[in-house]
Amino acid sequence: MKKNFSIDLAYRSINHVGEELCGDKVEVVNNDDCRILILADGMGSGVRANILATLTSKIIATMMREKMSVDEVVATITKTLPVSSVNHAAYSTFSVIQAFNDGRIYIVEYDNPECILIRGGKVKKLPFVYRTIGDKRIRECEIWSEIGDSFVIMSDGCLYCGTGEIMNYAWDWKALSNCAEVGAGRTRNAQQMADYINANCAELYGNIPTDDTTVGVVRILEENVLSLLTGPPADKADDYRMVEDFMKNDGIKIVSGGATGNMVARVLNERLVPVDEHLDPEIPPTSKLKGVDLVTEGVLTLHKTIDLLERYVKDDVSDDFFIELSRENGATRLACYLMEDCSTVKLYIGRAVNLEYSEKTLPFEISARQNLTQSLIAVLEKMHKKVDVYYY
Numbered sequence: 175m176k177k178n179f180s181i182d183l184a185y186r187s188i189n190h191v192g193e194e195l196c197g198d199k200v201e202v203v204n205n206d207d208c209r210i211l212i213l214a215d216g217m218g219s220g221v222r223a224n225i226l227a228t229l230t231s232k233i234i235a236t237m238m239r240e241k242m243s244v245d246e247v248v249a250t251i252t253k254t255l256p257v258s259s260v261n262h263a264a265y266s267t268f269s270v271i272q273a274f275n276d277g278r279i280y281i282v283e284y285d286n287p288e289c290i291l292i293r294g295g296k297v298k299k300l301p302f303v304y305r306t307i308g309d310k311r312i313r314e315c316e317i318w319s320e321i322g323d324s325f326v327i328m329s330d331g332c333l334y335c336g337t338g339e340i341m342n343y344a345w346d347w348k349a350l351s352n353c354a355e356v357g358a359g360r361t362r363n364a365q366q367m368a369d370y371i372n373a374n375c376a377e378l379y380g381n382i383p384t385d386d387t388t389v390g391v392v393r394i395l396e397e398n399v400l401s402l403l404t405g406p407p408a409d410k411a412d413d414y415r416m417v418e419d420f421m422k423n424d425g426i427k428i429v430s431g432g433a434t435g436n437m438v439a440r441v442l443n444e445r446l447v448p449v450d451e452h453l454d455p456e457i458p459p460t461s462k463l464k465g466v467d468l469v470t471e472g473v474l475t476l477h478k479t480i481d482l483l484e485r486y487v488k489d490d491v492s493d494d495f496f497i498e499l500s501r502e503n504g505a506t507r508l509a510c511y512l513m514e515d516c517s518t519v520k521l522y523i524g525r526a527v528n529l530e531y532s533e534k535t536l537p538f539e540i541s542a543r544q545n546l547t548q549s550l551i552a553v554l555e556k557m558h559k560k561v562d563v564y565y566y
Contacts, residue, residue: 178397179321180517181209181273183558185390186372186489188338190219190331192270195222198329198388201235202558207364208274209236211530213390215286215329217265221388226255230266238272241300244282244314248307269327271392279325279392282314287333290326290351292358297351324358324367325392331385335378362514364391365557369489385452399425400516405524405543406437406473407566416566417441420522421465426511429463431472434524439463452502468511470504476546478505479512483553486513518560523547525565 185200197219202308203210214230215222230251237247255265267285274280281289281300291298302313332350336342346464350371357370368391375387404422407413417438420427429435439446446469447462457478470476482505499506512519525544554561 180395180397180560181275181278182364182393182395182517183209183211183271183273183391184363184368185211185213185388186365186368187386187388188376188383190386191384193220193292193386195224196388197227198331199224199227199231199385200388200390201231203235205239205241207276208272209392210235210273211271211390211392212238212268213270213327213329213388214266214268214329215386215388219386221229226266229255230268234268234270238270244270244312245307248284248312252308252310253529256386268331269390271325271327273319273325273392273394277319277394278316279319279323280314280316281325282312282325283327284310284312284540287330287347287350288313290324290328290347290354292324292326292355293320294322295355295359297355299368307324319394321394321396323394324354324364326367326371327352327390328371329386329388331383331387332375332389335375335376335383335387337380337382339384342378354499355450358393363395363517364393365513365536367391367393390424395517397518398516399423399518399520400428400511401425401520402428402430403434403438403522403524404430404547406431406475406526407433408525409566412566413437414441416522416524419564423520426468426515427466428470428508428511429466430469430470430476430508433526435461435463435469435474438466438469454501454503457503457505460507468504468507470508472543473546475504475508476543476550479508480546480549480553481508482509483550483557487556512554512559513557516559519547519554519561521547521551521561523563523565 187196189196189199199214201212212231212234215226216227269283269286272280291300302314302315306312325348334341335345355376357367361367368389371389401420401423407416417508429438435446444464449460460468463469
């Protein structure tokens with residue numbers, strides 16, 4: 175692939191009815207040369223299944239982070255986890271997608287439903303081959319990806335979803351693949367696609383799932399960069415360098431902070447124009463600045479944005495969440511940009527001390543921009559965004 179691309183990945187789980195813990199476990203590994211999505215499915219449900227799935231996913235993640243071979247991974251899992259004395263089945267199954275920065279995709283699966291590939295808007299068969307490692311029969315394949323590809327891995331709770339104890343045999347792998355095909359066309363990123371597929375499974379269960387149900391998605395997307403600048407630099411002499419670094423990027427550009435906006439406007443020799451429509455009583459108004467997509471107030475707006483993103487990550491997306499997200503203010507606009515319109519976030523963080531905030535008590539437990547930016551970085555990483563941070 176000649177164009178810049180991003181490896182977007184996400185997952186969504188719903189628990190077996192009545193269980194606080196999910197019997198499926200997902201791990202994400204970010205290596206220098208690849209991103210890895212691991213889904214393990216523990217036998218049964220509840221605490222025992224969760225422990226077994228967690229052990230499996232952690233072993234795979236640790237070993238693949240150290241770039242050990244799949245043969246070594248499977249051998250270690252075989253030695254570590256027991257096998258049922260009743261049906262001789264493994265206590266945990268797994269699927270792994272390893273997406274390399276050069277465009278290669280490696281997939282290995284053991285006893286989970288087969289990975290789905292959506293390419294060009296259609297389901298495509300993956301060229302799996304089977305081999306045996308010890309007494310475990312795995313399937314694996316390696317292909318070159320294309321921009322627009324979507325790969326879907328899943329636990330077996332995603333198949334035959336039905337109400338009560340009735341197995342819905344019409345909802346087989348082919349039906350789920352068709353659902354993934356539709357989801358790829360209707361959504362813009364991995365999280366939305368995982369949510370779409372899992373919501374369909376939940377509906378078939380009558381929202382009373384009788385199995386843990388997890389979908390993991392890897393999408394190969396053209397890279398969309400969002401650059402966010404907040405806070406003037408510690409040394410005023412660095413104003414021009416900071417703004418120059420920020421403005422040279424393609425993609426969405428956002429400035430957060432009153433003093434920050436004035437600094438950027440001065441460097442660009444442009445006028446900062448307050449926006450007085452869509453005023454919100456809780457969030458300070460935004461401004462317009464030529465060359466920048468959004469200029470917001472700093473602390474209050476970032477705090478609310480982080481709150482919205484945390485709720486999104488936790489799947490706390492009730493009607494109240496969407497009502498709040500529909501409000502036209504700086505925090506909701508920034509949250510939507512970060513949720514929907516970017517795969518890479520570049521943060522330009524100034525270390526100047528704002529005495530106005532350090533000398534008064536704020537209406538929340540954050541007293542400095544540094545705390546807010548660290549919280550923002552943390553939630554973006556939970557969203558599996560690629561985050562580059564530059565301090566000035």
